[in-house]
Amino acid sequence: MPYELLVEVTRNGIVESRHFGAAVVCDYKGDVLESWGDIDNLVFPRSALKPLLAIDVVQSGASDHYALGDAELSLMCASHQGEEMHEKKVGGWLKRLGLNPDYLACGAVLPDDRENAHKLIASGQNGCRLHHNCSGKHAGFLTTALHLNMPLKDYHLAEHPVQRLSLATLSNLAGTDLSQYPSGIDGCGFPALTMPLLCLARIMARFSNPEKLSGPHTKAIFRLHEAITREPYYTAGHGTVVSDLIQVTKGKVLAKTGAEGIMTAALPKQGLGIALKISDGSARARSVALLAILDHLGILSDSEKRQLETHISPHLKNSRDLIVGDIRPAQSWISA
Amino acid sequence: MPYELLVEVTRNGIVESRHFGAAVVCDYKGDVLESWGDIDNLVFPRSALKPLLAIDVVQSGASDHYALGDAELSLMCASHQGEEMHEKKVGGWLKRLGLNPDYLACGAVLPDDRENAHKLIASGQNGCRLHHNCSGKHAGFLTTALHLNMPLKDYHLAEHPVQRLSLATLSNLAGTDLSQYPSGIDGCGFPALTMPLLCLARIMARFSNPEKLSGPHTKAIFRLHEAITREPYYTAGHGTVVSDLIQVTKGKVLAKTGAEGIMTAALPKQGLGIALKISDGSARARSVALLAILDHLGILSDSEKRQLETHISPHLKNSRDLIVGDIRPAQSWISA
Numbered sequence: 001m002p003y004e005l006l007v008e009v010t011r012n013g014i015v016e017s018r019h020f021g022a023a024v025v026c027d028y029k030g031d032v033l034e035s036w037g038d039i040d041n042l043v044f045p046r047s048a049l050k051p052l053l054a055i056d057v058v059q060s061g062a063s064d065h066y067a068l069g070d071a072e073l074s075l076m077c078a079s080h081q082g083e084e085m086h087e088k089k090v091g092g093w094l095k096r097l098g099l100n101p102d103y104l105a106c107g108a109v110l111p112d113d114r115e116n117a118h119k120l121i122a123s124g125q126n127g128c129r130l131h132h133n134c135s136g137k138h139a140g141f142l143t144t145a146l147h148l149n150m151p152l153k154d155y156h157l158a159e160h161p162v163q164r165l166s167l168a169t170l171s172n173l174a175g176t177d178l179s180q181y182p183s184g185i186d187g188c189g190f191p192a193l194t195m196p197l198l199c200l201a202r203i204m205a206r207f208s209n210p211e212k213l214s215g216p217h218t219k220a221i222f223r224l225h226e227a228i229t230r231e232p233y234y235t236a237g238h239g240t241v242v243s244d245l246i247q248v249t250k251g252k253v254l255a256k257t258g259a260e261g262i263m264t265a266a267l268p269k270q271g272l273g274i275a276l277k278i279s280d281g282s283a284r285a286r287s288v289a290l291l292a293i294l295d296h297l298g299i300l301s302d303s304e305k306r307q308l309e310t311h312i313s314p315h316l317k318n319s320r321d322l323i324v325g326d327i328r329p330a331q332s333w334i335s336a
Numbered sequence: 337m338p339y340e341l342l343v344e345v346t347r348n349g350i351v352e353s354r355h356f357g358a359a360v361v362c363d364y365k366g367d368v369l370e371s372w373g374d375i376d377n378l379v380f381p382r383s384a385l386k387p388l389l390a391i392d393v394v395q396s397g398a399s400d401h402y403a404l405g406d407a408e409l410s411l412m413c414a415s416h417q418g419e420e421m422h423e424k425k426v427g428g429w430l431k432r433l434g435l436n437p438d439y440l441a442c443g444a445v446l447p448d449d450r451e452n453a454h455k456l457i458a459s460g461q462n463g464c465r466l467h468h469n470c471s472g473k474h475a476g477f478l479t480t481a482l483h484l485n486m487p488l489k490d491y492h493l494a495e496h497p498v499q500r501l502s503l504a505t506l507s508n509l510a511g512t513d514l515s516q517y518p519s520g521i522d523g524c525g526f527p528a529l530t531m532p533l534l535c536l537a538r539i540m541a542r543f544s545n546p547e548k549l550s551g552p553h554t555k556a557i558f559r560l561h562e563a564i565t566r567e568p569y570y571t572a573g574h575g576t577v578v579s580d581l582i583q584v585t586k587g588k589v590l591a592k593t594g595a596e597g598i599m600t601a602a603l604p605k606q607g608l609g610i611a612l613k614i615s616d617g618s619a620r621a622r623s624v625a626l627l628a629i630l631d632h633l634g635i636l637s638d639s640e641k642r643q644l645e646t647h648i649s650p651h652l653k654n655s656r657d658l659i660v661g662d663i664r665p666a667q668s669w670i671s672a
Contacts, residue, residue, distance in 0.1 A: 003354075009596070018615045185658060185660045188654065278616075282617075319468055320441070
């Protein structure tokens, strides 16, 4: 069994559903501090790589050249919810580049944000490419490609030079050539890399403390820390665990989600990286598991825990608005 | 480990996510033919009990008295999607009873059916109680209560006589007193019973072949078979695995979903019942697992399998409408 029981969903105190997963905490030297399940298993990090994919836009000088602010850089690291503020910011950014949403390679979708989705539907509109949770990442890749005089066409395909650049950057952080692992296609058309879960945690640990990195990444990564911490609601959205964690901890925990049950965090103060995979791909379990690990490591203060209460052990309500159950770390697993 | 690996989600042929679960096939005598994982584990059957909860409305004479047709009986067994045809049928039924949607104890929700939900949003409306997937079950309980001169108030609470009646019916089918097990509250306000997974399969087996049942349930159950088979799209909806399975197999497989990864089937020709639980509560895995078991048992013809192809191993498409992966029975699990 490559997974351990991490999260339980209860109804009236009785366990109704169980989520299994693997998780690992390691330091910027790459050493494992603690782990659960098989951490050598290949995972698709999916959107958890976005903060790492944002390094090149800063390092290449594209970010300065096009005067990207904190919000744009935060959006490059984001799986945003497609709130109106996200949509507008990416739209304005593209305009400044002399481009429009048709340049984005991601598909048009209704935003995840319910309010904005309903507003669009009510006015007879469909979602557009700006609403895709990856639109900031796509705008960032276009920015880098423009600045480096690369063709804009097919910037989402693995063989495009801007993708090769980002694979090299990722491999540098990973300390290993990531092209050795198989890959697929992501929801937005980008390559979907695979790597061992431990490798993902190592990348996050090196992102958390870039001072020890060889190469020119250090400054770019510190700039991203700053941008995400200043504009946490551009890197996910209101009510999300990612934005709330960054906001409440003032950047002490830089969390990121990936589709199919992936969750990561970089802890700049401690120089630690965390990566976890919920085997079944569940979104509800990954954040509860991450918060349990953070609590176990003693990262969160009592005040921070109070502010994050609804994420630490969310209540389940029924259609009559009654609390009928909870999502909690498995009782057989870690405790603080 | 009380669960086995049942379903895999792949991306470019590489396994990205894994769903674990338990499943059991038994006959109407209660004997286990085959099982996977721990089948004595307590589960919440949730909506999988609806076809059983519909027995009393027929047996009590309420169904004849109020001239319920196939569609209404199918809706009583349904977790419907809230399509316009579902909403209208339940609305008309309540009207015939001299009631209105306010009598339903379930909460008001937007329908699961995307088309109907968007139509409501576009016209500035919220969903109502008729759109709740359980509205047919609620209308059925109101019908029985009216016919038996029970109070309508609090018909959703465990201590109400109409709930006690249905618990007795369920216990008769289970061959054991179900009040021995703990319970919670369901999404619609009804009691959410628990029972061992095997017990749920036994109930389904006895529902599949009611001729051997002691007691007066046989005729009512045959009437429900007939109604569901004639009106399969009222018992779930268009595009759902439940309705498509019943339609394609012409009632050879009476499938039913329950929230949090529950799936059941009654096979009237064979006198078999199937119950399975996906540990993590996933909806995408439960139907793939059921279809794998049906195929393993040799229940489906080649023609039926062709018609059910999109449910047997669904493709995953990305926002660019590319096929990027599949959901399939785990390769280590059963094959036909």
